[in-house]
Each structure stands twice: as structure tokens, then as C-alpha cells.
Amino acid sequence: MSYFGPDATPLFALPLAEVWFVATLAFLATFLFLDGFDFGIGILYAGRSDAERETLLAVIGPFWDGNEVWLVVFGGALFAAFPPVYAALFSRNYLLLFGVLFALGLRGIAPEFREQRDDDRWRRIWDASFVLGSAGAPFLLGAFAANWVLGRSGFGIPSFAVGLTVVLLCVTEGAVFLAMKADETLGADARRLAVRGALAYLVWVVITLAYLYAFVPATRATLSSIGAVAAVVLALILVAVTVFAARHGSDHVALAAAGGQSYVLVILIGLLLYPVVDPASGLTVSEAFVPPLVANLMTVAGIVLIPVIVFNLAVLYRVFAGPIRGGETY
Amino acid sequence: MVDPVFVSRLQFALTTIVHIVFPVVSMGLAPFLVYFTYKDLWGADPVYGQLRRFWSKIFAVSFVVGTVTGLVLEFEFGTNFAGFAAFAGPLFGGPLAVEGMMAFFLEATFLGVFLFGRERVGRVGYFAAAVLVALGSWLSAIWILVANSWMQNPQGFVIASQNGHRVVQLVDPVAAYLNPRFPWMFFHMQNAAVLSVALGMAGLAVYRLDVDVEHETFWKTSLKVALVVLMITAPLQVVQGDGYARHVYNTQPEKFAAMEAVYNTESYVPEYIFAFPTSLDGFRNPRTKDLFGLGIPGGASWLASGGDSHATIQGLTEFQGTPPVAIVFWSFRLMVGMGFWFVLLAFWAGYRWRTGELYEDQLLHRALRYSAVLGFVAVETGWIVTEVGRQPWVVQGVMRTSNAVSPSLTGTEAVFTLSGFIVGYVALLVVYIYVVSRIVREGPPDLPTERGDEPTGDDAVAADGSGR
Numbered sequence: 001m002s003y004f005g006p007d008a009t010p011l012f013a014l015p016l017a018e019v020w021f022v023a024t025l026a027f028l029a030t031f032l033f034l035d036g037f038d039f040g041i042g043i044l045y046a047g048r049s050d051a052e053r054e055t056l057l058a059v060i061g062p063f064w065d066g067n068e069v070w071l072v073v074f075g076g077a078l079f080a081a082f083p084p085v086y087a088a089l090f091s092r093n094y095l096l097l098f099g100v101l102f103a104l105g106l107r108g109i110a111p112e113f114r115e116q117r118d119d120d121r122w123r124r125i126w127d128a129s130f131v132l133g134s135a136g137a138p139f140l141l142g143a144f145a146a147n148w149v150l151g152r153s154g155f156g157i158p159s160f161a162v163g164l165t166v167v168l169l170c171v172t173e174g175a176v177f178l179a180m181k182a183d184e185t186l187g188a189d190a191r192r193l194a195v196r197g198a199l200a201y202l203v204w205v206v207i208t209l210a211y212l213y214a215f216v217p218a219t220r221a222t223l224s225s226i227g228a229v230a231a232v233v234l235a236l237i238l239v240a241v242t243v244f245a246a247r248h249g250s251d252h253v254a255l256a257a258a259g260g261q262s263y264v265l266v267i268l269i270g271l272l273l274y275p276v277v278d279p280a281s282g283l284t285v286s287e288a289f290v291p292p293l294v295a296n297l298m299t300v301a302g303i304v305l306i307p308v309i310v311f312n313l314a315v316l317y318r319v320f321a322g323p324i325r326g327g328e329t330y
Numbered sequence: 331m332v333d334p335v336f337v338s339r340l341q342f343a344l345t346t347i348v349h350i351v352f353p354v355v356s357m358g359l360a361p362f363l364v365y366f367t368y369k370d371l372w373g374a375d376p377v378y379g380q381l382r383r384f385w386s387k388i389f390a391v392s393f394v395v396g397t398v399t400g401l402v403l404e405f406e407f408g409t410n411f412a413g414f415a416a417f418a419g420p421l422f423g424g425p426l427a428v429e430g431m432m433a434f435f436l437e438a439t440f441l442g443v444f445l446f447g448r449e450r451v452g453r454v455g456y457f458a459a460a461v462l463v464a465l466g467s468w469l470s471a472i473w474i475l476v477a478n479s480w481m482q483n484p485q486g487f488v489i490a491s492q493n494g495h496r497v498v499q500l501v502d503p504v505a506a507y508l509n510p511r512f513p514w515m516f517f518h519m520q521n522a523a524v525l526s527v528a529l530g531m532a533g534l535a536v537y538r539l540d541v542d543v544e545h546e547t548f549w550k551t552s553l554k555v556a557l558v559v560l561m562i563t564a565p566l567q568v569v570q571g572d573g574y575a576r577h578v579y580n581t582q583p584e585k586f587a588a589m590e591a592v593y594n595t596e597s598y599v600p601e602y603i604f605a606f607p608t609s610l611d612g613f614r615n616p617r618t619k620d621l622f623g624l625g626i627p628g629g630a631s632w633l634a635s636g637g638d639s640h641a642t643i644q645g646l647t648e649f650q651g652t653p654p655v656a657i658v659f660w661s662f663r664l665m666v667g668m669g670f671w672f673v674l675l676a677f678w679a680g681y682r683w684r685t686g687e688l689y690e691d692q693l694l695h696r697a698l699r700y701s702a703v704l705g706f707v708a709v710e711t712g713w714i715v716t717e718v719g720r721q722p723w724v725v726q727g728v729m730r731t732s733n734a735v736s737p738s739l740t741g742t743e744a745v746f747t748l749s750g751f752i753v754g755y756v757a758l759l760v761v762y763i764y765v766v767s768r769i770v771r772e773g774p775p776d777l778p779t780e781r782g783d784e785p786t787g788d789d790a791v792a793a794d795g796s797g798r
Contacts, residue, residue, distance in 0.1 A: 004503065006501040006502070061442070061445075061446055062442030062443070062445070062446040062447065063442060065393070065394070065397060065438040065439075065441060065442065066435065066438040066439040066441075066442060068397065068401075068438070069430060069434050069435050069438050069439075071401070072401060072404060072430040072434055073427070073430040073431055073434075073435070075401075075404050075405065075408075075430075076404065076423070076426045076427030076428075076429070076430040076431070077427050079404075079407065079408065079415060079419055079423035079426060079427065080419070080423030080424045080426065080427035081423070081427075083415055083416050083418075083419020083420055083423055083497070084416045084419070084492075084493065084495070086407075086408045086415055086416075086419060086423070087408055087412035087413070087415035087416035087419065087736070088412065088416070089408065090405060090407075090408025090409045090412065090415070091408060091409055091410070091412035091736035091737075091738050091739060092738060093409075094409050094410075094736075094738075094739060094743050094747070095743060095746070095747070097405055097408075097409055098405075098409070098747045098750065101398075101401060101402050101405055102750070102754070104398060104401060105398040105399075105401075105402075105754070105758075108394055108397060108398040109394055109395060109398060109758070109761070112390070112391055112394045112765070113761055113765055116764075116765045116768050116769070117768065283493065287492075287493055288493075290419075290420040290423075291420060291490075291492075291499055291500070293500050293501070293503070294420055294421065294424055294500050297424060297503060298424055298427065298428075301424075301427075301428050301431065301432075302431070305428070305431040305432055306431070308432075309431060309435050312435060312436065312439045312440070313439060315439070315443075316439045316440075316442055316443060319442075319443055319447050319450050319451055319455075320442070320446070320447065320450065
């Protein structure tokens, strides 16, 4: 009972604080990847015809709910593993997070409600809500990430810059996912958008990093470290792969590369933070972490549940693999 | 300036009161959907295909609204109740994280298969999806109630110091997470969810029977299934609720005292049917002590002790801080009153069914129609008893609600978001009711032309109205 009694020691003598720091960020990255393409498709939705819009909604229909759970899991993991960080971070970014909730709510209910009435004005209202929510959620989450990493609150230039970075990433992911699911015409269009999205993302990331390096001295040491440089190089390679694969119609490769980009972005966040987990209060990962008993229980739960989650998702994506079929309107 | 503590409490109350409606719909509908799906896939009666498809539309809309309103609650622990999150998080956060990983994931992933995948998976796979969706929604309740039961009856922890702050430290996981309160709450909540949906289904069915003659079989089957479930759940709720109240008396005597408005420790305490203040000033004070009431002599004592009408009940004056008694007292009475009314309805309907007059008794129909949403009202009042009855504590006897609110939060910010929620949630509820009533008015989907042949293409378009 030394793992689960009152005087518990860390499971298998693992550095559990670090493990959960990585796991929590991995949940965030997975959310950014999976719900990222939902957001992206929601943004691309703005420029499509009515018939194409039905397809776009059908493409994400079976997935988006499960994808959004990764945000719940990220929040839950941060709360459970680093309670003081969850408390400080969420209360400091009060209005920003309610903005996120508003955007997520809007885009969540919009497709469901849109379908209920065959009326032009009714549909326009929910179309607009869907686009607004789909663009607003990643933008504000990016701003939140910037505030987290830089230990700020409110809404400054970095918040805006990172917010737009995340939006561009989502657009790329959305276009790539759409290319995989849509028919020839829409697919070709989506591939073109994916190329443009990936390039715009690259340009904007460079601008953002340059800005941070020049005007936020606290980030300089990390940004010039070997890890950060490697991450940026990796981001470059992934952009190149996305562009190349999209041009050649290798949609799965393009999706993997665009999705990989979210992990690179979150790795950069992790590098900028570590060993601190909340720069505003200066709490380090090990200071903010829960005691060993709770940590062990959570770790066991994670070891059991994460393979189940991955298996479930694999089943879901397998069932709905391949392009949208004729009758599958939303 | 406005007090951020007060506004945060109001906001959390509003967001929970609105949110709980949707999990109740999905948890309550889940067993029905499993049954309909089973009968549809392996039975011979085509009405079950209609039942499955009609009720899963309502499930889908409710689940989406439940997702977006539920995320709000998780965030609010950090945004508005940072004091609580930092203090209790090391024990309280775990169940929430596990809820996301275990339950919510299961429900959300297989709901995709259940709603969109009938043509893509076989019968067994499809039935498995239905069962997993149901299981996910019930597992959610387990973890949320594990967390909540600890707030009602905190145990298995010590108060420690981390980085100079007082925090809860888990020492006995079994005591904390397998709290004696948990089974009482879980049964009461799940049974209430199924009961509420059964009432809603029965009320809707009798209403549609009058106007939607075209789908008579569909609504009659809905009514009968709902009534069977009502006849089981309604009496169970009252019997189990009686035991639950005794458990509350033994573990949270201050809440029980508020439920019965007992101020001074007394024996032979009456069970008030109603009570009101004896002075005008008293009406403005929810904690007023001068009450005039009519009640059953010794009733409350009898309930608390399980049969001894002379038993002593500890009064509120013996405890530190009291909840707003009037709110708890009246919510409890409303809930219990409705509980008995549901039992009466169940027996009444059962009797008419037996005498073969189920479709003739217009008074019964009217009663069922007016009671369609009462199950939900009972759930709300029950949660008000549970949560308001715990005040002024957020964790009973351990942390006060006033210390739980985020220290950095300003009254202006809180008022701003609360106003947003009032506007947004009213709009959300209006649209939700509108959408559900459209689904109802459209009625069940038409039967597929050939048995076992799932409608595709045009039919799927027609089903959501866009093809008309």
C-alpha cells in the first residue's frame, strides 16, 4: 500500500509532476489537432455555397463532439494535477475564458439548430454564429495560451499574435481534413486552401516569434535554445510536407503534417514554460503538483483510460472513414 | 460596488440550474433508447424504429446543449471559485478529470456512431454504440456525484500546507471517493432522471394523441412504455427518498434542520405542511424564526428517526451559520409534494390501463399533460435543497463559500458575465424549446418502405425538414 496509502511515494519512482505536465500539454495539443479541423472547417464554411455547407457540416458531424472532449480533458487534467495553476490561470483570464465558452457554445449549437427550419433568414443567423464561434474559439484560446506563457492578463499584442497563429493553424487543418472527405471539386479547392493556409501560418509564426524575441525579453533565452530552434525547424519541415502533400493529393500525409504542427506549437509552449508552470506566480511544475497519493491514483486512471480513449477514437474514425457518402447530409 | 461573491454564487446557480436539465434528459432517455434500439434491431414491430429515431433526435439536441453548458461549469471552478479550486483541487479535481476521460469520451464518441452510423455498422455494432452512449452518460453522473458527495460529507483528508497555502490533502481514497453519501445521491438522481423523462414522454404522448391521429400507434406505444417506467420509478423515488432524508439527518443535521425549519433542539417536532412568518418583517428575512405553521404532530421526528415521533431533532441554533431556511424548507416541500403526486399519477394511470380506459379518461390525460415538466422541476428543487442547504459552506464544515470565490475577481467582471449568461441562457432555452417542439410537431419519421431497410438519402433529408 505504499503507493496508495497516506504516506505514498511516487508510482515506480516516476517524475510524476513532469509526466503530468507533458500529458496535460499533450491533451491540449490533441484538442488543437482534432477540434482544430472542426474550427477550420467552420471558418472555411464562410466562403462556401449552401450545398457545400451541408457537406462541410456532414464532414464534422460525427466527430466534433468527441473532439471537443479533449478540451474538457485538458481542463480536467490541469485542475486535477496542478490545482493552484488552474485556479490562478482561469481566474486571471476571466473574461477571455468566458469569451471562449461563448464561442464554443455558439458553434456547438449552431449546426444542430440550423437544420431545424427551412427558412433563409433562420439559416443565415446560424451560419453566421457557426463561423463566428469557429473563428472566435481558436483565436481566444491562442490569446489565452499567450497570456499563460507570458504570465500576463488582458489582451495585448502577443495575445493577438498567438490567437491568429492558432486560427491559421486551424484553417490549414480544416482544409486538409476537408480535402480528405469531400468530392473531387470541393477537394481540389480544399487542397489549394490548405497550401495557402500552411504558408500563411509559416509567415505568421515567424513574425510572432520575431516579435516575441525582440519585444518580450523573457522569452529570448528559450527561443534561442536548441530545443526551440529544433521545434521551429520541425515546424518548417511540416509546412513543407503539408504543402507538398496537398499539391500531390496525399491527404493523409497532409493531415498528419498539419496535425503534427499543433504538437510542435504546444511543445514550444512547454519549452517556454518549463520548469515553471505558471509564470505569473512563478510556481514550478513540482511546486504546483498534487501530492503523491492523488498523483498515483490519477496516473493509474490515465494508464487504464487513455488506451481506451484511443481505441474508441480509432473505432469512430474507422466507421466514418473515407469520403462522405451521398445520403449523409447532416 | 457589487459583491463578486454574491454575483458568482448567483451565476453558478443559474448556470447549474440550466445545465442540469440536459443531462437529466440524456441520462433519463438513455435506457429508453437502448430498449427502443434493441426492439428495433431484433424485434418485428416497426414502431420501434420510429421510436428510436424520433427520441434520438431529442437526445442529440439535448446532448449538444448539455456539452456546451457543462463546459461552463468546469471552467467556473477556475474562473469564479479559484479559492475552492486551489484549496480542494488536490482531492476534488481527480473525479472531474476522470469523468472527462472515462465517461464523456465514451458518450461523445459513440454518439457519433449512434446518430450517423446506422448504415455503416452492423446490428451488433449499432446496439453496442447505443449501450455505450447510455453507459457513458451514467458514468458521468457517477464521477460528478463522487465529487459532490464529498462536498456534502467531506472525509478521507487532512488540511496541509502547500507553498504557504492551506490545501486539502487526500489520505484515504476509499473514505473520500466511496463516500457513504454517494449511493444515496446516485440512486436518487438517476431514478429522478428516468422518472422525469418518463413523465415528459407520457405528457407529450397524451397531448399528441389528441392532435396527431396519423401516428396513433407511435404515441400510444410511447405512452405505454413511459407509464410502465413511471409505475416503477415513482414509488421507488419516494421510498428511497425517505431513507436518503434520514441519511442527511445523520450526516448533515444542519441541512435537515433547515429542511424542517427546526430552530431550537426539540423532541416531538411536527412535519409542517406549510409555515409562514408571523410578522411582516419576517417575510423579508429567509432565516426568520417566528413561524406559524400547520403540520402533523411529531412528523419530522418520526421521519428523522425512522419511526419514533418523540425523537429529538437538533435545531439550527446549535450550528455555526445557517442556510436561508425558507428556500430550503419550501424547495423540500415542493419536491416531496411532487414526488407523491407522481406516485398518485402512476397508480391512477395503471388503474385506468387495467380497466381498459387508458385512452378515455380525459382528466388523467390532462393531469399527465400538465405534469410533463414537473419531473424536471422536482430535480431542480431537489438540487436546491442539496446545495442551498449546505450553505454557508461550500465544503460542509471545512470551507465557507465566501472564501471559495476568486480573490482577483471584480464585481464588474462578474456582473458582466452574469448578464451575458442571463441573456444567452434565456435565448438558448427559448431556441431549445422551439427546436424540440418542432421535432415533436413534425412527428415520428415515416416508416421505411421495406422492413429492415434503413431509410437513406431522400428520407434522411426529409427527416430533418430540409427536403420539404
